[in-house]
Amino acid sequence: MESTVRVVLKREVGLGDVGVFAYDQHWEIKSITRKGESPRRQVWETRGGDTFVTYLEDPYLELRYIAVQGPQSPSVSRIIHSSLPCWTLEEASQYLLRAHGRDEKIHGIYLLAASSPGEESESILEILRSCSRDGDSEVRRALLVGMGYLGTWAQVRGIAEFMNANDPDETVRRDAGHLLEGLDLHDGT
CATH class of the missing domain: 1.25.40 (Serine Threonine Protein Phosphatase 5, Tetratricopeptide repeat)
Incomplete structure (x- = not known):
């Protein structure tokens, strides 16, 4: 089973920032949260089609993070860390x-x-x-x-x-x- 890598975003980073980043990476949107749905999330598929990137506003931890799952998860998470303000x-x-x-x-x-x-x-x-x-x-x-x-x-x-x-x-x-x-x-x- 593939593990999920979580990248915790700093407070100043929101869905809009992640969306712009995903667009620049040419990732394809796979699903979005409907109005009124909780938790707020959006899912992208990377260019290779084998790795998924999920932005999540976690209501339990009161954190925003990105979950990366798939064979490219280590490299994709490194790119996210180097491009957006994230917690190490x-x-x-x-x-x-x-x-x-x-x-x-x-x-x-x-x-x-x-x-x-x-x-x-x-x-x-x-x-x-x-x-x-x-x-x-x-x-x-x-x-x-x-x-x-x-x-x-x-x-x-x-x-x-x-x-x-x-x-x-x-x-x-x-x-x-x-x-x-x-x-x-x-x-x-």
Whole structure:
């Protein structure tokens, strides 16, 4: 199965900017969001016809990102990164590590989760483990949402299991159970 590469856009980049970029790349529009539909998205097919680029305004993470899927996804995502203002994985990690207060931490968790690669990273997992011990239950709940975007990472399950069994807040334990159910559905177990 081909993995999807997500490229998280900076706040100043919107659908219009991505549309101009896609036009310049000679990508063909495959679908657009109808008026009133949510989430807002638009899909293009690259020139070779084997890679799809989806702009998405994610209502859960409150982020805009581009999901690239297909054999050209590494090269297409590099072109996007070099042409539009995007978050790098390092920037997302540093934002979270320097965050003060609930809102910054939650935003940092979402940035990191959406920016993370398809394969596990021990340094990112260590940041996630640290967030699972944050004193604010809302930060820990946001971590569970973010980890849902990393469902293919085997160690995400272990963090969720630990939180399900040990978190001091009943709501966090319940949410961890929901994440584990979702991971089971994803895994087909």
